[in-house]
């Protein structure tokens with residue numbers, strides 16, 4: 001199963017996303033695999049059985065979002081120098097979105113850019129982060145504020161790696177799948193309602209559809225000047241939830257699930273979405289054991305937090321809302337009173 005990427009703005013960039021058992025990969029060049037101890041202890045053996053290269057080195061960096069920093073990127077760069085990588089060498093990102101984002105960014109920097117490929121091992125990275133070439137790191141000023149649009153040469157998605165993924169991490173990936181369905185594809189949403197993602201064949205189909213949709217979006221708008229922003233559905237609210245809970249209570253996908261429920265409530269208030277559909281989305285998220293409830297302690301503070309988001313351009317908040325199931329609307333000028341009225345529905349004291 002192969003999904004092609006063909007960036008319309010930069011015609012020269014095309015690559016395939018293969019969704020299947022990891023094939024044998026042979027490279028006539030030096031390769032550095034970037035991974036972390038969790039992924040390497042579970043899956044490095046399998047990876048090495050599938051790779052043949054002129055020389056191969058493994059760089060293991062600590063596991064966790066808190067290591068997604070320029071410091072870690074510098075560590076990887078230093079390893080590249082130590083192993084004398086040249087401009088023909090290749091980096092392989094082997095792990096979740098954190099590894100993928102950092103390896104891609106390192107590849108964009110080393111000697112002004114060398115090739116990299118993605119072998120994502122979490123559901124979130126298989127359906128979302130590994131596709132589309134956003135790379136980067138976090139800073140004290142916010143998440144993903146430093147980075148580059150830098151496309152991989154190929155993406156190999158092997159759902160078999162997901163067998164070892166903790167339940168919560170799996171569900172966090174499902175949130176991004178639901179996001180794609182609600183925004184772009186009503187029939188995919190219907191499919192998910194009855195889908196048993198524990199079934200290998202059904203899971204593979206779900207991954208394929210998400211990747212197709214993401215590729216379709218990125219092919220139109222690599223640099224997020226338009227439709228790519230729709231992938232932030234649920235994120236505007238979700239980021240505030242993550243921020244208010246110090247990034248410790250919820251995984252990103254869990255916060256996005258709560259964020260989608262909030263965005264839907266706003267869409268219902270604006271009569272873009274009917275209450276029945278909003279309920280269906282909530283039920284679907286709950287079916288996959290995602291959180292859908294959140295108590296906002298202070299509505300004014302919650303509202304102010306929207307402006308910390310780097311996507312809140314020119315002091316106006318860009319809301320991504322469902323406009324019927326499978327359709328979206330981007331709205332930047334919603335009256336503060338209406339937004340706060342909806343937030344109050346989630347308030348501690350209604």
Ligand SMILES: NC(=O)c1ccc[n+]([C@@H]2O[C@H](COP(=O)([O-])OP(=O)(O)OC[C@H]3O[C@@H](n4cnc5c(N)ncnc54)[C@H](O)[C@@H]3O)[C@@H](O)[C@H]2O)c1
Nearest residue numbers: 038063096097098099121122124125128129134161164165
């Ligand atoms: N570039 C993009 O377009 C994009 C899109 C969405 C998210 N992201 C980024 O992705 C990151 C989140 O990615 P994530 O959810 O994959 O988190 P992650 O990379 O931190 O992985 C989650 C956890 O699962 C572990 N893990 C990975 N594969 C495993 C496996 N097969 N079995 C068991 N454990 C495994 C990891 O070691 C980690 O502890 C964030 O930094 C986010 O900013 C990027």
